[in-house]
Amino acid sequence: MDAPATPTAQQAATPMSERIRDLTVRYGVIAITIFLLVFFLASEDTFRRSTTLLSVLKYASVTAIGGLGVTTAMVVGGIDLSIGGTAGMAVTISAMTMVIYDQVGWVAIGAVLVSGALVGLLNAFLIVKLRIPDMLATLSMMFVVQGLKLVFVDGQSVSSGMPLPDGSFAVGRFTPDFLAIDNGFVGPLPVPVLILILVTLAAWIFLTRTRWGRVMYAIGANPEATRLAGVSVSRYRALAYVISGLLASVAGLILSSRIGQGDISAGNSLLLDSVAVALVGMSVMGLNLPNAWGTSLGAVMLGILITGLTIAGVPYYAQDVVKGSVLVVALVFSFTLSRKKARYVSAV
Amino acid sequence: MDGPATQAVVSLADVSMAFGSNRVLSGVSMEVRPGTVQALIGANGAGKSTLIKILSGVYPEHGGTITMDGRPVRLDSPATARLLGIHTVHQKIADGVIPGLTVAENLVFDSLTQPSFGVRFSLKGILPRAREVASSLDLNWTDAVLRKDVFELGIADQQMLLLARALHQKPHTLILDEPTSALSMAEVERLFEVIRGLKAQGVAILYVSHHLSEIDTLADSLVVLRDGKIRLGQERPFSWNEVVRAMLGDQVLDEENAIVERRGTEVRLALRGVPLRPDRPPQDLDLRAGEVTGLIGLLGAGKSEFARGVFGATPFTQGSMLLDGAQYAPRSPGDAVKRGVYLVPEDRAAEALLPGWDIARTSSLPFLSSLAPRGLVPRGAESRRGRWVIGELDVVATGVTHNVDELSGGNQQRVVVGRWMAGKPRVFVLDEPFRGVDIGARAGISRKLRALAAEGAAVVITSADVDEILQSCDRILVLGDGVIRSDTYIRETTRDLIIERMSEIA
Numbered sequence: 001m002d003a004p005a006t007p008t009a010q011q012a013a014t015p016m017s018e019r020i021r022d023l024t025v026r027y028g029v030i031a032i033t034i035f036l037l038v039f040f041l042a043s044e045d046t047f048r049r050s051t052t053l054l055s056v057l058k059y060a061s062v063t064a065i066g067g068l069g070v071t072t073a074m075v076v077g078g079i080d081l082s083i084g085g086t087a088g089m090a091v092t093i094s095a096m097t098m099v100i101y102d103q104v105g106w107v108a109i110g111a112v113l114v115s116g117a118l119v120g121l122l123n124a125f126l127i128v129k130l131r132i133p134d135m136l137a138t139l140s141m142m143f144v145v146q147g148l149k150l151v152f153v154d155g156q157s158v159s160s161g162m163p164l165p166d167g168s169f170a171v172g173r174f175t176p177d178f179l180a181i182d183n184g185f186v187g188p189l190p191v192p193v194l195i196l197i198l199v200t201l202a203a204w205i206f207l208t209r210t211r212w213g214r215v216m217y218a219i220g221a222n223p224e225a226t227r228l229a230g231v232s233v234s235r236y237r238a239l240a241y242v243i244s245g246l247l248a249s250v251a252g253l254i255l256s257s258r259i260g261q262g263d264i265s266a267g268n269s270l271l272l273d274s275v276a277v278a279l280v281g282m283s284v285m286g287l288n289l290p291n292a293w294g295t296s297l298g299a300v301m302l303g304i305l306i307t308g309l310t311i312a313g314v315p316y317y318a319q320d321v322v323k324g325s326v327l328v329v330a331l332v333f334s335f336t337l338s339r340k341k342a343r344y345v346s347a348v
Numbered sequence: 349m350d351g352p353a354t355q356a357v358v359s360l361a362d363v364s365m366a367f368g369s370n371r372v373l374s375g376v377s378m379e380v381r382p383g384t385v386q387a388l389i390g391a392n393g394a395g396k397s398t399l400i401k402i403l404s405g406v407y408p409e410h411g412g413t414i415t416m417d418g419r420p421v422r423l424d425s426p427a428t429a430r431l432l433g434i435h436t437v438h439q440k441i442a443d444g445v446i447p448g449l450t451v452a453e454n455l456v457f458d459s460l461t462q463p464s465f466g467v468r469f470s471l472k473g474i475l476p477r478a479r480e481v482a483s484s485l486d487l488n489w490t491d492a493v494l495r496k497d498v499f500e501l502g503i504a505d506q507q508m509l510l511l512a513r514a515l516h517q518k519p520h521t522l523i524l525d526e527p528t529s530a531l532s533m534a535e536v537e538r539l540f541e542v543i544r545g546l547k548a549q550g551v552a553i554l555y556v557s558h559h560l561s562e563i564d565t566l567a568d569s570l571v572v573l574r575d576g577k578i579r580l581g582q583e584r585p586f587s588w589n590e591v592v593r594a595m596l597g598d599q600v601l602d603e604e605n606a607i608v609e610r611r612g613t614e615v616r617l618a619l620r621g622v623p624l625r626p627d628r629p630p631q632d633l634d635l636r637a638g639e640v641t642g643l644i645g646l647l648g649a650g651k652s653e654f655a656r657g658v659f660g661a662t663p664f665t666q667g668s669m670l671l672d673g674a675q676y677a678p679r680s681p682g683d684a685v686k687r688g689v690y691l692v693p694e695d696r697a698a699e700a701l702l703p704g705w706d707i708a709r710t711s712s713l714p715f716l717s718s719l720a721p722r723g724l725v726p727r728g729a730e731s732r733r734g735r736w737v738i739g740e741l742d743v744v745a746t747g748v749t750h751n752v753d754e755l756s757g758g759n760q761q762r763v764v765v766g767r768w769m770a771g772k773p774r775v776f777v778l779d780e781p782f783r784g785v786d787i788g789a790r791a792g793i794s795r796k797l798r799a800l801a802a803e804g805a806a807v808v809i810t811s812a813d814v815d816e817i818l819q820s821c822d823r824i825l826v827l828g829d830g831v832i833r834s835d836t837y838i839r840e841t842t843r844d845l846i847i848e849r850m851s852e853i854a
Contacts, residue, residue, distance in 0.1 A: 018368075210723040211716035218713055221702035228661060228699050229714040230685030289704075340704065 088267025090252020095262025116249025158262025391786030642821030758789025
């Protein structure tokens with residue numbers, strides 16, 4: 001039997017190149033984020049304004065919360081591709097509730113959260129009961145949700161005063177309390193930034209400190225071993241997708257409040273950004289596991305990058321090239337440089 | 349069968365290997381000569397697998413030199429090793445066969461990637477070639493078998509397939525890593541015939557095994573590896589006492605001492621009318637608290653079906669069970685765990701371990717709801733649980749945060765057994781718990797299981813190895829083709845009697 005080496009002996013014997021590699025894997029994403037921040041602060045005057053910095057975080061809040069949904073699904077070894085669709089549907093549902101049915105903001109919030117949980121339940125049904133692979137089930141659900149959203153409103157964006165099929169006009173409007181989800185402040189903090197911090201904290205505690213989160217990571221690591229430890233794997237996988245759907249609808253709420261109308265194209269780009277930040281997040285601190293802080297940091301990094309590039313006048317299509325390249329670098333940290341084996345969606 | 353293309357002496361001089369600061373091999377010098385079977389013995393974690401991987405070209409960065417017929421060679425990839433005539437049949441069958449392909453495709457896989465194969469591919473077209481490959485091991489598989497998906501073959505036939513594939517390449521050196529671990533007795537006999545044939549043709553064979561009896565039957569010489577160094581080299585006739593001593597170091601072999609038989613009185617778990625294999629007669633069985641019951645049988649006898657059924661992992665479809673007199677019908681492992689019925693599954697890596705998890709988390713996983721009733725996992729209680737497992741089972745580890753992946757097979761098994769023992773089992777089933785576990789760990793685990801039974805648990809160990817059962821159980825059930833063939837206490841039976849029962853044809 002081999003006696004395990006003491007940690008100190010191990011460190012002393014690790015060659016320089018490997019230590020640099022380990023440091024890169026651990027702190028790579030954090031270093032890139034700081035570098036981008038310093039770079040834009042130094043080069044762009046407008047970037048130095050506090051409103052810009054807060055808008056970076058506001059931008060990041062939607063992506064981060066969507067990303068946390070994807071993260072939850074990734075923790076159980078799956079993925080949720082219906083995130084963007086669910087958030088988009090949330091925009092339309094909140095607009096319908098307030099504008100067409102003339103309800104108050106709280107009702108809209110309730111309707112949106114219920115819709116998100118329902119999408120999550122449907123995903124769970126497809127994946128757990130019908131045994132469709134995660135990626136395919138949520139991809140199908142993405143189409144269903146995107147289409148359903150258009151069916152609700154006959155393919156039209158919802159805004160106050162729009163004509164309704166019965167000849168009357170929509171009398172309702174986005175209520176001030178609902179609009180405050182995006183433009184309100186609590187002390188110096190914009191509400192979406194506060195939501196971002198609270199949701200990240202809650203997700204982190206849930207995933208790493210509670211037994212439910214622990215079991216979810218176990219399922220991601222080895223579902224059969226988890227089942228044979230006496231765990232009802234199906235129930236926890238279902239829970240993960242319900243949480244993912246709920247988080248997507250929270251992201252949709254912020255988005256809806258920001259746009260202030262039922263824009264039917266809202267949420268279209270959210271899916272790819274959410275998946276990207278969840279993947280970037282995996283490499284933070286060299287964990288090589290989907291994790292809450294990493295995902296939110298990834299979203300902030302993406303926010304700095306996009307805001308900085310926009311201020312610098314880089315056209316949006318070129319921004320995608322940069323975004324993609326940053327993702328590749330983060331994936332190199334996780335999959336190429338790290339000595340821990342990175343886990344990703346089991347198989348399709 | 350034709351002989352090998354060439355013959356060569358493969359020798360290793362001062363071969364070493366380290367992962368970071370962890371030296372797993374140092375100063376290994378040995379030879380594998382044509383026409384001989386060289387056995388390699390060592391406990392888990394001794395460095396056997398590393399040595400095999402070096403010879404099959406997986407670790408080109410090793411130290412020391414490897415020569416073939418005196419010329420130094422560099423085994424820088426598995427392809428190079430094969431090109432030089434060194435072929436390896438690895439222990440893990442799943443690493444060799446390709447699921448989703450047919451048996452025929454798996455047989456001819458080596459030539460599929462060669463330019464000489466041509467462009468056109470049809471299953472029918474490769475059948476003759478597949479038959480030819482199969483014939484290198486005298487496997488008379490029909491076309492119907494060749495057209496099957498390889499996973500429809502039994503594990504033993506998959507093993508034979510891999511061996512045939514290696515033999516078809518006419519290796520001059522063949523490395524067999526634990527080749528019998530999945531085979532039944534008849535199949536082992538068949539494998540031995542093949543090995544003797546190869547030896548007669550001048551193939552050099554490196555035979556790696558835990559089983560001293562196999563080495564006694566086959567090998568011409570042996571080397572013993574412990575902690576990365578060669579501790580002993582012997583030519584026939586072997587002195588087993590010395591060999592075992594070299595394997596274990598200074599550890600005392602207390603399993604030589606016969607166990608003190610204990611009989612339980614109270615029936616803990618009763619099976620009524622449960623067929624252990626489909627289409628086989630239903631069985632009745634009483635498991636008693638206070639004793640260790642050994643369930644012995646060959647591969648496919650129904651041992652795993654029994655274990656998984658009792659645990660609810662694959663629920664029984666017929667019959668009924670009573671646990672302490674109360675109805676017991678687990679539909680899932682969760683149901684069983686709630687009632688204090690636990691299982692250590694057969695395949696440790698696939699069914700018990702979580703990659704990247706440490707000892708504390710691995711230990712707490714089955715009991716999270718009692719450790720963390722309100723949800724938040726208390727770190728202190730979890731570490732205590734981990735420390736208890738380490739202390740109770742004598743796990744060699746740096747602490748509760750030691751990653752289970754980095755433990756030797758024996759220590760991994762200690763953790764897997766220990767975590768269930770922490771939950772006070774009423775019925776504790778262990779399916780082949782000693783497979784891939786060194787003798788030291790086996791004796792340690794077995795002692796703990798006996799102590800557990802003495803405290804009132806019903807313990808069941810399944811195995812295909814008579815000695816494992818004789819050294820740990822009070823009561824021995826021989827299972828054959830889904831039927832209990834004999835039920836005796838250890839004092840009432842002998843090794844020969846058990847083997848006779850096992851080899852009976854139903």
